[in-house]
Amino acid sequence: xxxxxxxxxxxxxxxxxxxxxxxxxxxxxxxxxxxxxxxxxxxxxxxxxxxxxxxxxxxxxxxxxxxxxxxxxxxxxxxxxxxxxxxxxxxxxxxxxxxxxxxxxxxxxxxxxx
Amino acid sequence: xxxxxxxxxxxxxxxxxxxxxxxxxxxxxxxxxxxxxxxxxxxxxxxxxxxxxxxxxxxxxxxxxxxxxxxxxxxxxxxxxxxxxxxxxxxxxxxxxxxxxxxxxxxxxxxxxx
Numbered sequence: 553x554x555x556x557x558x559x560x561x562x563x564x565x566x567x568x569x570x571x572x573x574x575x576x577x578x579x580x581x582x583x584x585x586x587x588x589x590x591x592x593x594x595x596x597x598x599x600x601x602x603x604x605x606x607x608x609x610x611x612x613x614x615x616x617x618x619x620x621x622x623x624x625x626x627x628x629x630x631x632x633x634x635x636x637x638x639x640x641x642x643x644x645x646x647x648x649x650x651x652x653x654x655x656x657x658x659x660x661x662x663x664x665x666x
Numbered sequence: 667x668x669x670x671x672x673x674x675x676x677x678x679x680x681x682x683x684x685x686x687x688x689x690x691x692x693x694x695x696x697x698x699x700x701x702x703x704x705x706x707x708x709x710x711x712x713x714x715x716x717x718x719x720x721x722x723x724x725x726x727x728x729x730x731x732x733x734x735x736x737x738x739x740x741x742x743x744x745x746x747x748x749x750x751x752x753x754x755x756x757x758x759x760x761x762x763x764x765x766x767x768x769x770x771x772x773x774x775x776x777x778x779x780x
Contacts, residue, residue: 556708558708561706584768586768588771593773593774594773594774595756596756596758597771598768598769601768642708642709651697651714651716651722652697652699652714652760652769653711653714653724654699654709654711655711656701656709656710657708658707658708659706659708
């Protein structure tokens with residue numbers, strides 16, 4: 553069965569600083585990988601996805617993520633964080649025969665200090 | 667451009683009461699999903715449907731039932747609510763497995779069981 557681990561429950565950064573959120577997955581083959589963001593009281597919004605090809609994917613709001621097969625990781629990065637990026641971030645994996653079912657990590661709460 | 671709409675947004679129930687959560691999507695998506703979100707646990711799949719008239723169990727199906735009588739609607743039922751079912755429930759839809767259009771989420775239903 554597939555699984556996702558987000559090691560950091562809560563991360564605090566200063567506005568303008570760089571950001572990296574970690575995500576490790578467990579799956580036998582190459583999975584489909586996603587990062588979602590959730591603002592308080594809202595649903596989840598897709599930031600970016602990896603299906604195949606270039607291992608560095610660009611998303612919305614200036615985010616990017618890099619798929620590293622050797623490390624089973626899909627870390628999310630942003631070079632300069634804005635106060636509006638404060639939210640909870642979820643990494644998710646879809647396995648090859650799972651009918652689109654997503655397995656989510658536990659989430660990482662991002663706090664941005666001015 | 668409604669996307670995925672969940673009804674109601676908030677509800678408080680007493681233990682043993684029943685209720686139905688409604689999810690409606692206007693994107694002609696084949697696949698629909700119900701998740702629950704609990705602190706520190708990410709989102710967990712309750713039930714899903716790969717087409718009108720079909721349903722299947724997800725990771726945490728006990729205590730819930732679902733129906734997909736129409737393609738655009740996916741209903742989640744609690745027959746006898748328990749305090750352990752206090753959670754935020756999210757509905758999502760997608761065109762299908764591994765497609766370029768990943769899951770679209772509703773804004774959630776906050777359910778409290780007293």
